[in-house]
Amino acid sequence: MSSTYDAYRSALSEESYPLAYLDRSALEANIRTTRRRASGRPVRVASKSIRCRAVLREVLDRDGFRGVMCYTGHEAAHLAADGFDDLLVAYPVVDADELAAVCSAIEAGTRIVLLVDSDAHVERISEVAAERGVSVPICLDLDVSTDHLGVYFGVRRSGIRSASAALELARTIADAPAVTLSGLMGYEGQLAGLPDDDPSNSFVTNAVVRRLKRRSEPIVHERRQETVAALEREGFALDFVNGGGTGCLESTRRDTSVTELTAGSAFFAPGLFDHYRGFTIAPAAGYAIEVVRRPEPGVYTCRGGGYVASGPPGVDKIPTPHLPRGVSLFDAEGAGEVQTPVSYDGPHRLELGDPVFCRHAKAGELCTHFEHLHVIDDGELVDRHPTYRGDGAWFL
Numbered sequence: 001m002s003s004t005y006d007a008y009r010s011a012l013s014e015e016s017y018p019l020a021y022l023d024r025s026a027l028e029a030n031i032r033t034t035r036r037r038a039s040g041r042p043v044r045v046a047s048k049s050i051r052c053r054a055v056l057r058e059v060l061d062r063d064g065f066r067g068v069m070c071y072t073g074h075e076a077a078h079l080a081a082d083g084f085d086d087l088l089v090a091y092p093v094v095d096a097d098e099l100a101a102v103c104s105a106i107e108a109g110t111r112i113v114l115l116v117d118s119d120a121h122v123e124r125i126s127e128v129a130a131e132r133g134v135s136v137p138i139c140l141d142l143d144v145s146t147d148h149l150g151v152y153f154g155v156r157r158s159g160i161r162s163a164s165a166a167l168e169l170a171r172t173i174a175d176a177p178a179v180t181l182s183g184l185m186g187y188e189g190q191l192a193g194l195p196d197d198d199p200s201n202s203f204v205t206n207a208v209v210r211r212l213k214r215r216s217e218p219i220v221h222e223r224r225q226e227t228v229a230a231l232e233r234e235g236f237a238l239d240f241v242n243g244g245g246t247g248c249l250e251s252t253r254r255d256t257s258v259t260e261l262t263a264g265s266a267f268f269a270p271g272l273f274d275h276y277r278g279f280t281i282a283p284a285a286g287y288a289i290e291v292v293r294r295p296e297p298g299v300y301t302c303r304g305g306g307y308v309a310s311g312p313p314g315v316d317k318i319p320t321p322h323l324p325r326g327v328s329l330f331d332a333e334g335a336g337e338v339q340t341p342v343s344y345d346g347p348h349r350l351e352l353g354d355p356v357f358c359r360h361a362k363a364g365e366l367c368t369h370f371e372h373l374h375v376i377d378d379g380e381l382v383d384r385h386p387t388y389r390g391d392g393a394w395f396l
């Protein structure tokens with residue numbers, strides 16, 4: 001039986017490296033796993049963790065997935081022009097031209113919801129929307145980070161931290177022209193995006209993270225529920241309440257106030273998502289670099305490969321060498337700008353020009369480096385999907 005390495009190498013034998021690849025059957029498995037984890041709750045697809053229209057479509061065509069969580073207004077307009085609908089831009093847009101692009105897409109018939117956490121956000125949207133003569137649906141961003149004896153646990157995004165603050169902002173939206181309150185988002189980054197079984201952390205650190213997560217969860221749910229109840233009591237009927245991310249679907253779906261979950265990284269399963277206790281997803285995407293030198297037995301130096309992830313710097317942000325099985329980076333060099341040496345003493349004979357496969361630590365960042373995702377299915381190259389970068393538009 002041939003190995004996954006052989007299958008990938010043979011599928012890509014006519015291609016030039018470096019390239020990004022997507023394993024179709026692993027993607028399929030991850031779509032099924034995500035649907036099962038969501039347990040009947042609809043899942044909005046986080047495009048920042050995909051950045052490829054064809055893959056977004058592939059996921060959205062399945063039962064259980066509905067709508068896109070976009071990361072910029074220009075991106076939402078780009079997707080709208082290609083026929084995508086039900087787009088939530090989950091980060092504030094403050095630039096007037098970008099707001100105008102969103103308004104044009106709304107005018108042309110696409111549902112695009114914009115996120116706010118302050119009166120200033122509302123004012124900016126309202127001004128451009130009124131000028132354009134459109135009504136923009138708005139989502140309120142509730143901060144659901146928690147504090148544990150002075151330890152801040154969560155993301156620093158929205159200043160709306162209570163039901164009363166949310167109510168005040170909802171009243172501002174109600175009073176402003178050309179905007180309407182449509183939804184609430186409460187993203188628990190501390191549960192969704194923080195690995196709790198990370199081998200680069202000590203046993204004690206992982207145990208502390210798991211304990212903090214257990215303590216944080218009920219506080220997050222209570223704050224979201226109280227806020228939804230307070231808004232409804234005052235007559236604000238919400239179309240949706242969004243929460244969660246790949247790392248905490250099982251937890252978020254237990255919050256009865258949440259009407260839809262979000263997942264993005266769940267589909268490509270990048271390196272950081274190898275390190276969660278509660279679920280397993282299949283490595284589905286990565287990149288291939290080619291061997292260009294063999295300085296000594298067991299050492300293969302490849303061209304390129306230094307795609308390091310954003311976030312707090314650390315070894316968890318460097319790529320994960322993936323195939324052939326057993327390949328590893330050198331601590332002293334890591335993955336380099338132009339050269340990446342790897343150590344390998346397994347059964348495959350690696351010749352000059354042969355690929356070594358690595359996985360990015362984060363999902364969507366992979367596609368910012370490549371114009372295409374080479375789709376491999378059963379040892380065959382079956383498609384080359386343009387990424388956002390391949391569309392000539394990678395936004396961030």
Ligand SMILES: Cc1ncc(COP(=O)(O)O)c(C=O)c1O
Pocket residue numbers: 046049069090187192193244245246247262263264265266363
């Ligand atoms: C608002 C929001 N929701 C959900 C997610 C989850 O995305 P993913 O499933 O790719 O981790 C993120 C990730 O940062 C986010 O910012």
